[in-house]
Amino acid sequence: MTITGETRSFWTCVLLVSVVKLLMLKSYRSTDFEVHRNWLAITHSLPLEKWYYESTSEWTLDYPPLFAYFEWILSYGALVFDPKMLDVQNxxxxxxxxxxxxxxxVIVTDVILAYGVLECSKVMSLIIPKTGTNPKSNYATELFGLIFINGGLFMVDHIHFQYNGFLFGILMLSIARISKGKCFQGAFLFASLLSLKHIFLYIAPAIGIYLLRTCCITTDRRGVPRAINFGPLFAFGGLLGAWLQLLLDHFISTFPKFCNGCFRLNVDFLMPTGHLISGLAITLWISYLDMVSRNEPLVS
Structure with a gap:
């Protein structure tokens, strides 16, 4: 089968699985459904600088800014279906x-997961030799079975209700680009992923070390470093580095408020590692959004 034929078959399978997902439209849904409905309402109905302060619902916006913008984009489609879902008081x-x-x-954004699976399978076919009793097996089929129709991911996203599929798709695209030697693209995609959901931060050390060793350090035949190119690492921190100065500034200025319990934001559920860290993170995002909305420079 040609590459074109394999790709066509892959997307046909994606379409068939999507039809199965449509059968879950009337299935159980968790409180996360209301969480994301509220975020649609917040990002559509309120000015940008109030997104992280709105607390009419207990399900306050607690994801990074890029995910907030993602909800904001989705909110315009919601207008066509039912504008009442965009009322914060509803x-x-x-x-x-x-x-x-x-x-x-959720079903539509899973296209990004499918594309990530396909790109990773192409990389695997180039860097991993075919072995075993079936050397003609294709990685697209294997990854499709392991990831795209993964039962756990299916239940969490399409029954429980979350958007993990497209997030993992971005992760796989990042890995595929880095594996192809396109370090800038891969680093930028992973930085974007961190700006969509902070839980992927635990992968950052591995990605950063790999970028440093593979894409930044040039060695001779003996393995001795000859030159260092920090470009990919700059791309990796591109979406995050703009907030580093703000992090230090707000740590100094708001730490007493945290200690006295005067800072009002809901930070208890942002990160499981500690209230102080989560509070600093959400303070940072609010400050960033405030500066963007007022067209102020990020670095003075």
Missing amino acids: LNYASPMTILYQKLT
Whole structure:
């Protein structure tokens, strides 16, 4: 089978699985459904500088700014289905059209997961030799079975209701680009992933070390470093580095407020590692959004 034929078959399978996911539209949904509906309402109905302060619902916006912008984009599609879902005061609103729209967004964004799986399979076919009893097996089929139709991911995203699929798709695209030697693209994609969901931070040391060793350090035949190119690492920190100065500034200025319990933001559930770290993170994001909305320079 040619590469074109394999690709066509792959996307046909993606379409068939998507049809199966449509059968889950009326299935169980968790409180995360209301969480994301509320985030749609917040990002659409309120000015940018109030996104992280809104607390009408207990499900306050606690994801990084890029995910907030993702919800903001989705909110415009919600207008077509049911504008009432975008009312911040409409708590626990779940009309049939609201359910349809929100679950469709998960199915559609899974295209990014499928694309990530396909790109990783192409890289694997180039760097991993075929061995075993079936040397003609293709990695697209194997990764499709392991990831795209993964039962756990299916239940969490399409029944419980989350957007993990497209996030893992970005992760796989990042890995594929880095494996191809396209370090700038891979680093930028991973930095974008961290700006979508902070939980992927635990992978950052491995990605950073690999970028440093493979893409930044040039060695001779004996393995002795000859030159260092920090470009990929700059790309890796491109979306995050703009906040480093703000992090230090707000640590100094807001630490007493944390100690006295005067800082009002809901930070208890942002990160499981500690309230202080989560508070600093969300303070940082709010400050960044404030400066962007007022067109102020990030670094003075």
